[in-house]
Amino acid sequence: MHPITEVHYLALSAALLLIGTIGVLTRRNIVIILMSIELILNAVNINLVAFSHVFGQVNGQIFAIFVIVDAVAEAAVGLGILIALFRNKETVLADEIDLLKW
């Protein structure tokens, strides 16, 4: 049995980041996009925690907690904006919201 090394953490983190990014870029539904952003943030968290363990420092873990809090706030604001948008445009599809076009 191979021990779990930092490479595994990084691979998981890279996979999550990739999935999140593709989700953000390709999914139309804003709710899904927000969820994909959560994946990206969590990929970052895994990275931080992994390097914290490797270097034996607690800074990375503290920073990860900040990111979690930040992600909560971001999700709340993002969902708020989404509800306001839905009330005005009656849609949650990102490609139908193109008001800033020239």
Next chain:
Amino acid sequence: MNFLDQIWLIPLFPLFGAALMLLFGKFLDPQPVSEVAIAPGVEPVYDEHHGHAHSHDDHGHDGHHAHSPLRKLINFICPGMVLLSFIFSAGAVWQLSRQTQRVHQIIQFTWLAGLPFHMANGHLSTFQADWGFLLDPLSSVMILVVTGIGFLIHVYSTGYMAHDNGYYRFFGYLNLFVFFMLMLVLANNYMLLFVGWEGVGLCSYLLIGFYFHKKSAADAGKKAFIVNRVGDAGFILGMLLMMSVLGTVRFTDVNAILRSGHFTAETTGFGVLSIMSLLMFFGATGKSAQIPLYIWLPDAMEGPTPVSALIHAATMVTAGVYMVARSAALFQLTPSTSTVVATVGAFTAILAATIALVQNDIKRVLAYSTVSQLGYMFLALGVGAYWVAIFHLFTHAFFKALLFLCSGSVIHAMSGEQDMRRMGGLKDKIPITHWTMFVGSVAIAGIPGLAGFFSKDEILWQAYSSPLGSRLLWFVGLATAGMTAFYMWRLMNMTFYGKSHVSAEVEKHIHESPASMTVPLALLAFGSVFAGWLGVPKLWTLFGESWRGFEHWLEPAFTSAAVEAVKEGAHNASIEWVLMGLSVAVAIVGIVVARYFYCNKPEIPDSIEKAVKPLHTLLYNKWYVDELYDFLFVNGLCKGGGLFLGAFDRNVVDGGVNGAGWLTRFTATVSMWWDTWIVDGAVRFIAFFVKMLSYPVCILQSGRVQTYAFFVVGGVLLMFGYYVVR
């Protein structure tokens, strides 16, 4: 004191008086605004402010109007200024008579200095006119007449106008007139003479229209002004021609050139000098009321009577005679024009005399008499007897001023009545006026011993004997003399003798005029008797050469070989005695017939009038000349001209306006096209160009969040790629 060098002051005294009156007179003689001047013989005028009608019946009754005591100052200033002029004139003339060379010219400054120009003969000359004064025998006679008689008439006016409003205005105009008249006779060139000439015309207009609230007076003023302008056009053309041919307008230079022998007399036909003299004579016919421009003078009697006496009898109307006499050197070279002058003069004399025979307005008779006597003067000028014309001017000034002032005195006594049919039997009621007018009438009729006889007889003799004269001219003159005696004594008889036709209302008010009026009358009567003795006929050998001072005094002004020839050798004593006897006989017959007709048997004139009704109507209506002129010029020219002007207005003026409008619209269209396509086009093209350039950039901004995110990710990957590959 050297008066000769101070002659420039002579006209300035009355100018000062005029300026004082016209600028400050209002304060010297304040009067209610509502009370305008009331003319003698005006219909009652409704006075809004007082709410009652008042006529001129109060004329001559003291104390009706309360006048400012400062009026006395006006009485002092205005005649005083003329008296000063008279004193300076008399002094200057006295000093002139002591000189051997009886010409004194002072040039104060160059008044008009113009550009050089080419004269008719190709020489270069400079247009120039001085502000200068010339005192010679001719102008000395004129200034003495103007200031002397002018002074007497000013004094008379203080009495005559005492009850009129506009007192200061009257005296201001009168002084202004004297100023311009003195400029006219003292000027040393035609240009300056013309200044006076126009100035007296202006004053004449102002004074004829003195009672401007009367339409007839205002119209008469305009008529005088306009008719005079017609003549003035001729005068100006004559002056310009003189400038072009002789190169100067100064009297002394003109005479010197004309007498130098450079120009020969134009004995046949009309050369350039004849045209020049004809044009100047045309100017004289306007000012001196000759055919064809005499029509304004009778209407000028709308002015106050002293004005008629001063301006329209004694002085201004003789300006034409003076001007022709002043141009004697020119007229001596142009016998053709002289013939025209003599003929016009003779026929004006007889035409006016025939009209005077039947007029009933006392002033109108005298007006036509003036026209007639002016005709005599032109007859004398035309036959080359220049000194006789001035002599008649001199004597006529006395007796015609006297007659007018007497008629004014009669009108004053009659409360403004001017119609002789409503007079009669005034002899004992106004004795001084009667006796002075008697003297004047005898003088004008040509009874030996009084002024009119000497000058008129000399004119008739010259008309007969001069090479330029003829028996026809003499006969016309003689007939006029008979008519003159007749109409003057018709006037005397209708006014002073016979049965009274005065209405009871007027009768109560008849009174002799105050001393301010009767004293000038007496002085003028004195002049009317004795003025003629300055020119006793050569025939009366009993009197020596000293009794012919007038002729000798004027001789230098008119000397030329031609005149010498006329004077010598023409005297044939027996013929002259016969002619003199004839003219006296005609005068006496005229007087006697008039006496018989209008005093003894008043029914005879009526029966004659009925017998030759058409002729009487013709004469009474002044030969219908006014109507003819109305038809020809006033209606014909004005209305025809109106049609022409209407067409001109519609086609040319409106056409111009419309054309300008069209042009503006056309240019506006062009301008608009340019603006739309060129200016705006350039702006829009630049905008379009920029837009085209920006198009590729624009399509990047889709507005879709995910697209932007894609770019961000792409960019990040590119950067990573770059660092990895490097």
